[in-house]
Amino acid sequence: MNSRAPAGAVLSREPWQGTPILDAHAHLGPYNRFFIADPSGAAMLRVMDRCGVSGAILSSMLGVELDADAGNEETAALCLAHPSRFAGYVVVNPWQDPAGQLERWRDHPAFVGVKLHPDLHEYPLDGRRYRPVWEYAEVTGRPVLTHTWAGSQFDDLDHLDRVATDHPRARILAGHAGVAPSSFGRAIDVARRHPRVVLELCGSHNHGRAIAEMVGAVGPGQVAFGSDFPFIDLRMSLGRMLFAELADEERAAVLGGTMASVLSAGHAGGTALLDRFRRGPAH
Amino acid sequence: MTEHQRGMSEQLRLLDVAASLGRHPAHEVGSGSPAAMISTLDRYGIAEAVVAHTVATHHEPAAGNARVLAEVADEPRLRPCWTVLPPTCGELPGAAELVTQARAGGVGLFTVRPGSHGFDLAGPDTAPLLEAAAEHGMPILVDAPETDWAAVEDAAAAHPELWLIVSEVGYRELRRLCGLLERRPRILLCTANLSGHLALEFLVHRFGSHRLVFGTGQPVRDPGEAVLRLLWSELDDADVRAIGGDTMRGLLATSRTTVEVA
Numbered sequence: 445m446n447s448r449a450p451a452g453a454v455l456s457r458e459p460w461q462g463t464p465i466l467d468a469h470a471h472l473g474p475y476n477r478f479f480i481a482d483p484s485g486a487a488m489l490r491v492m493d494r495c496g497v498s499g500a501i502l503s504s505m506l507g508v509e510l511d512a513d514a515g516n517e518e519t520a521a522l523c524l525a526h527p528s529r530f531a532g533y534v535v536v537n538p539w540q541d542p543a544g545q546l547e548r549w550r551d552h553p554a555f556v557g558v559k560l561h562p563d564l565h566e567y568p569l570d571g572r573r574y575r576p577v578w579e580y581a582e583v584t585g586r587p588v589l590t591h592t593w594a595g596s597q598f599d600d601l602d603h604l605d606r607v608a609t610d611h612p613r614a615r616i617l618a619g620h621a622g623v624a625p626s627s628f629g630r631a632i633d634v635a636r637r638h639p640r641v642v643l644e645l646c647g648s649h650n651h652g653r654a655i656a657e658m659v660g661a662v663g664p665g666q667v668a669f670g671s672d673f674p675f676i677d678l679r680m681s682l683g684r685m686l687f688a689e690l691a692d693e694e695r696a697a698v699l700g701g702t703m704a705s706v707l708s709a710g711h712a713g714g715t716a717l718l719d720r721f722r723r724g725p726a727h
Numbered sequence: 728m729t730e731h732q733r734g735m736s737e738q739l740r741l742l743d744v745a746a747s748l749g750r751h752p753a754h755e756v757g758s759g760s761p762a763a764m765i766s767t768l769d770r771y772g773i774a775e776a777v778v779a780h781t782v783a784t785h786h787e788p789a790a791g792n793a794r795v796l797a798e799v800a801d802e803p804r805l806r807p808c809w810t811v812l813p814p815t816c817g818e819l820p821g822a823a824e825l826v827t828q829a830r831a832g833g834v835g836l837f838t839v840r841p842g843s844h845g846f847d848l849a850g851p852d853t854a855p856l857l858e859a860a861a862e863h864g865m866p867i868l869v870d871a872p873e874t875d876w877a878a879v880e881d882a883a884a885a886h887p888e889l890w891l892i893v894s895e896v897g898y899r900e901l902r903r904l905c906g907l908l909e910r911r912p913r914i915l916l917c918t919a920n921l922s923g924h925l926a927l928e929f930l931v932h933r934f935g936s937h938r939l940v941f942g943t944g945q946p947v948r949d950p951g952e953a954v955l956r957l958l959w960s961e962l963d964d965a966d967v968r969a970i971g972g973d974t975m976r977g978l979l980a981t982s983r984t985t986v987e988v989a
Contacts, residue, residue, distance in 0.1 A: 451772030454958050455739060457967070478899040481929035491925070495959050625754065648897065648922065651949040653755060674924035676898050683955030687771060 454686070460496030463696035464721050466703040467492075467678065469589060469619055469646050469670025470502035470530075472522055476509060483674040485522040489529060491678050498700065499529050499717040501707075503559035503589075505675070507535035512545055516555075523554035527716035531707070533559035533589055538573035546580050556713040557587040557617075562598035564591070569603035570610070578607060581614035586710035589617040589644065594627030601630045608638035615640045615706055617668065620647040621658065628654050635662040642702060646672040646681045652688035655698070659690060664697035665705070738964075740774035741954070742972035744836065744868065745894050745919040745942030748798055748805075749781030749791075756946040761802050764946075768804060771950040773943070774972070775804040777836050777979070783810035784840060789819055796832050806979065808836040808868070812844060813852040822859035829865065835979035836866055836892075842873040849881035857886045866890035866978050868917065868942075876903045883911040890915065890978055894942055898923040908934050918953045918970065919944035928961050936966035940975045 453461075474483050481487075483505070492500065502522070507515020512535045519532040532555045536542045549555050558577055562569045569590055581588045592599050601622050608616055621631040621643040635641045635658075643658050643666060658667050669685050671678040685699060704721055707714050749759040757763055759781060768776060778799060783791020792809045799805040809829050814821050820828060829837070837860060841848045848869060860867050869879070871893055883891055894917035896904065901923060908914060908930070919942040921927060930939060941957055943950040957967060 451770065451954075454955060455772045457958050457964070459959070478923075479901040480923065481901075481925040483924065487925060490961070494961060495955075648920065652951060653949075676922050677924045677926065677956060679956040679959055680920075680922045680952045683951035683953070684949045685951075686955065687949070687951035 451687075459494060460686070463692075464498040464700050464724055465496065465669065465682070466700035466717075466721055467497055467500035467671050467673070468617060468668040468703045469644050469672055470500040471505050471508065471672065471675050472502050472519060473505040475505045475675060480674055485526070485530070488674055489526065491673065492529065495678060495682060497678065497682070498721045499531065500673075501531045501533060501556060501589075501703070501714075501717075503533040503535050507537075508559065508561050509564060512537040512540045513548075516545065516549055520549070520552060520554040527553070528720040529717065531556040531714040531717045533557045535559045535561075536574070536577050537565050538567040538571065539565060542573055543576040546576055550580075551712075553713060553715075556707050556710060556717075557589060560588060560590040562591060562603070563593055563596055565598075567598060569599045570606045574607075578611040578614050581616075582611055584711050585615065586713070587615040587617050587642075587706050589619050591619045592622050592631070593620065594622040594624045594630065601627060601634050604641065605634045605637065608634065608641050612638070612640070615642070615709065617642045617644045617670075617706070619644050619670070621645065621650075623647045623649060625649055625651070625654060628658065632658060632661045635666050639666070641666065642706060643667050644670040645685070645698075646670040646676065648676065648680075650681070650684055652684045655684060655688045656690060659694050659698060664690075664694040665702055667698045668702045668706070669699050739968050740972050741772065741941055742975050743768070743773050743776035743943045743945065743950070743953075744892065744940050744975050745917050746776040746945050747779045747781055747784065747947075748795060749785075751781055751947060752785060754947045759946065761798050761805060765802065765804060767945060767950065771943075771954050773950065773954070775806065777806045777808045777975075779808040779810055779838050784838070784843070788812055788844075796834075806836075807832065807834045808838055809834045811837045811839055811856060811867075813846050813856055815846075815852050822855040825856070826859045826863045826865055830863065836868060838868045840873050841869070841878070848874045848878040849885065853882070854885065857882055857889055861886045861889035864890070864978070866892055866915075868892040868894055870895040871897070871900065876900075876907060879914065880907055880911065883907075883914050887911075887913065889913060892917050892940060895920045895944060898926065901926060901929070905933065908938060914938075915940055915974075917942035918957055919948055920952070921956070922952070925961075927956060931962055931966055931970075936962065936969040937974055939970045941971045
């Protein structure tokens with residue numbers, strides 16, 4: 445176990461120069477329920493550069509909270525403008541033609557996976573309207589990032605367990621890993637049962653202690669850094685990760701290696717993002 | 728390390744105003760001993776901390792306040808914070824005497840937990856306590872989830888000389904917060920779980936760095952959140968030093984008549 449903390453490097457205020465970082469859970473744009481100081485793609489890039497983050501995989505908040513079609517267009521535009529920094533998740537809203545959304549964006553170079561938000565869309569993760577998503581994930585190898593929230597009637601960890609059981613070839617990123625510290629044990633159990641389930645770390649209640657426990661329980665290959673920015677500031681989640689008591693190779697995997705492997709397994713998409721990631725932090 | 732980096736490291740001495748000793752009933756925080764706290768401060772590059780005690784916050788304020796004085800007595804990097812109550816039931820000394828005893832014990836910060844401890848931040852019950860704190864320049868820290876914004880505003884309006892530090896604001900509150908900060912110049916924000924995207928930069932630009940003080944919320948919160956958020960912010964070094972500790976040291980060290988924070 446490496447207990448060396450980067451306090452000195454952080455206190456120097458210089459961006460991260462270590463192993464490259466991929467943010468597996470990002471968004472774009474404003475959100476109706478609260479004010480975000482600057483949710484633009486330009487501001488996101490600025491924060492990434494400030495912190496030394498190589499790339500982020502994002503979904504538009506417009507797509508998540510209102511209009512999947514318009515939001516996916518917004519995601520595509522940003523990713524095409526900065527293909528080495530951003531790649532997109534296609535937002536699939538179960539009430540807005542799921543199969544049509546997948547078909548429309550299937551071969552678009554901006555997209556590398558699918559984003560589901562069962563809580564906001566008030567539809568269960570294991571409901572039949574999501575079937576095209578799981579078929580898509582199993583055929584293409586592309587990941588599905590789903591919001592998970594322990595106790596939710598729509599995306600509790602039991603829902604996750606069921607879809608992972610029914611679709612064993614699907615790569616599923618469990619967004620927030622259930623979010624509550626009391627749920628992390630159940631998230632670990634699900635990941636242990638399903639080797640293609642990856643625990644994603646963003647949320648308001650995570651801690652370096654819990655991250656180390658997750659990595660110890662399921663291995664760094666099933667844990668991925670995400671921030672939820674610009675919903676939450678990227679530095680909240682990154683701070684937990686950089687100081688967590690992890691071995692160097694574990695930290696490297698969680699910060700980006702795991703997500704790079706997930707993306708590499710999918711068919712096409714994200715090439716420039718992965719190229720930059722593999723060249724390292726100097727690029 | 729560049730000259731700038733060396734200069735920054737030497738001048739910046741982070742002071743955590745939102746930390747706690749003691750065990751915790753609902754989080755795996757270990758023993759909560761002073762030694763463990765010092766070890767954590769070292770790991771995260773934090774110079775010193777103002778600490779409450781969970782015996783006070785989660786059991787009995789009088790006993791916990793005595794406990795925190797005893798536990799920090801031999802540790803110069805830890806300063807005591809007392810958990811206080813309105814004087815209605817006589818659990819603690821009367822407000823003026825409480826502040827006097829606190830000052831004598833080296834206590835520079837009070838914290839209140841209205842939600843958990845069953846009282847109202849604003850109103851006649853708590854007024855004597857807030858009045859005494861204001862009169863003696865004793866800042867009071869309250870976690871946002873322990874109260875509501877109307878009570879914060881009412882308390883600040885009724886006690887305009889009181890330094891009221893609001894912590895654990897989260898990322899959803901800026902629409903409520905900005906008007907409050909505009910109207911009440913002695914409300915400060917603690918950076919513990921101040922988590923909105925670019926909110927720190929926005930607030931400093933809008934209200935000035937003197938309205939924010941560094942805190943982590945440890946050990947329940949991961950100190951890495953607040954440390955990275957401040958140090959890797961887009962703020963200049965002077966603002967980072969002010970938030971990181973300079974402003975709060977002024978509040979901790981001086982009486983009301985000599986404090987100049989604004």
